[in-house]
Amino acid sequence: MMISSLPFSFLFSFVVIFGTILSLSSSHWLIIWAGLEINLLGFIPLIISRNTTAETQSGIKYFLIQALGSSLLMLGSLHTFSISSTWEVMDPHSWLTTTPLILSLILKLGAFPFHFWLPPVMAGLSWLMCLTLATWQKLAPLFLLSSLSQVYLNTTMTKFMLIIAGISSLIGGLGGINQTQIRAILAYSSIGHIGWMLLAMTASETVLKMYFLIYIFISLGLFSLLLFSESPILPNSFRQKTKDLKMLQISLILMLLSLGGLPPLLGFVGKWATMSYLTSLSSPITALPLIAGSLISLFYYLSLLFSLTLASSKMTLTSFSPSLTPLSLPLAPLFITSLILMLNISGSVFIFSSIPLSEFL
Known part of the structure; x- marks a missing residue:
């Protein structure tokens, strides 16, 4: 069972690593968002790989939370682009523009006030x-x-x-x-x-x-x-x-x-x-x-x-x-x-x- 799942695990592990590296190596908010989405698409199959009820529930919860965080990230990125016509990370913007970006990253981290999802998700993994x-x-x-x-x-x-x-x-x-x-x-x-x-x-x-x-x-x-x-x-x-x-x-x-x-x-x-x-x-x-x-x-x-x-x-x-x-x-x-x-x-x-x-x- 474990040997037969090795190609599956290697493939999606590579996708997870590639998504993270893509996000960290980019200074463009659109590429960062794409990297985080690639990471998410690779991590969900790894979560539910054993096909248990607990893992499936955790996978659904994790997907919904991360999808919400990605939506906030895209909202902040589009708002930034509409004001300054730039996607650059290091370009300073107004506090109102940056707030969705900060909230999306805090949500993905699991820090306060978006900490509620982390214990139930981890409980089933x-x-x-x-x-x-x-x-x-x-x-x-x-x-x-x-x-x-x-x-x-x-x-x-x-x-x-x-x-x-x-x-x-x-x-x-x-x-x-x-x-x-x-x-x-x-x-x-x-x-x-x-x-x-x-x-x-x-x-x-x-x-x-x-x-x-x-x-x-x-x-x-x-x-x-x-x-x-x-x-x-x-x-x-x-x-x-x-x-x-x-x-x-x-x-x-x-x-x-x-x-x-x-x-x-x-x-x-x-x-x-x-x-x-x-x-x-x-x-x-x-x-x-x-x-x-x-x-x-x-x-x-x-x-x-x-x-x-x-x-x-x-x-x-x-x-x-x-x-x-x-x-x-x-x-x-x-x-x-x-x-x-x-x-x-x-x-x-x-x-x-x-x-x-x-x-x-």
């Missing part, structure tokens, strides 16, 4: 599609929005982005408190990280790139572990007391804590860099709502992990995943996850190596 939605699908909207923010730097748009960033982080923290489904938790975590990316966007494009790369790296490790475990609900993956799964449990715990931003793990580095840059600009108070949202997220991560690691279960290794045997389990995920884990724990090295030694003398 496979782990690989969840990883793609949380990382690659954010690439084009995020950096297109960054290009717009550079045009309107230190204007009303900057204040608007700071408000969206703060509320998104708070929603990401508060929304995940009562969640027990791992996909829903990761969806709200993604919303919170979008808030930090928007804050980093207003600070520096370099900080934004670093934060996004760190987020991709942690998400790759976390979703790889979940993909290996094939467990849709968190307690089922943690209630394993067999010796062979201990390393997998520890890796998953550290990845979740790193995603929550617990120092000195790698997930803390991006937030620390953003705060450090804002402090140099004498505006650290703008990050207070995001810090509050991160602390709430970290609180329910710690509470959830504490309760799950103390839980007992009679489940065996074969009930953990029918496709994994005691011999194949340590060989498949642990080599990759060990490498990611080592680099994840080394986040403190990046932090302290960037502090001048003169501060300690």
